[in-house]
Amino acid sequence: MALLLALGWLPSGAHGQSLIDPATFRGPAADRRAYRVGDVLTVYVSETSRARSQAGTDTDRGTDIGIGLHSPSTTYDANFAAKGKTAGAAETRRIGELRAQLSVRVTDVEPNGLLRVSGGQTLLVNGEQQRINLSGVVRPEDIAAGNIVWSSRLAEADVSLAGVGIVSEAQRRGLVSRIFRWLGLL
Secondary structure, eight states: HHHHHTTTTGGGGGGTTSSSSTOOOOTTTSSSOOTTTTTTEEEEEEEEEEEEEEEEEEEEEEEEEEEEEEEESOOEEEEEEEEEEEEEEEEEEEEEEEEEEEEEEEEEEEHHHHHHEEEEEEEEEEEEEEEEEEEEEEOOOSSOOOOOGGGGGOOOEEEEEESSHHHHHHHHOHHHHOOOOOOOOO
């Protein structure tokens, strides 16, 4: 044993008790799900958001003014009426959907065992660069046997998708249009 230690074959902390560090060892039949800082797991992102806002107004006003002047020989009557009716309606709808598979890394293990994860992925499709970022907190029991977790199981989830390129630039308003909009002319 002393010879093995002298040759450096045993870790100094093992003191001849074991060839395996129990803090980091996982047996061949052990669970392979992420559980410590640096471990990688796959997140299936399936997010759909729908929003709808609706407003309506309906007003009806009327004013009648009448003046009359009577004398023994003539009668003068003057009437004034003003009526106004306004009705308006507005509706806004927005639907967003994001589906992706993303590998993230465990960045922290909280004292209660929750895993803080974070990661990103960049895709380049026909000159359009899209970046997906994801971060959140996952419970170890929500990680499936294949080391997979659904995005709906992440607490404090922050999922973002941003694109840069031909398509996103085409969606931007032109300079003249933006100036007119800023001036309130559009």
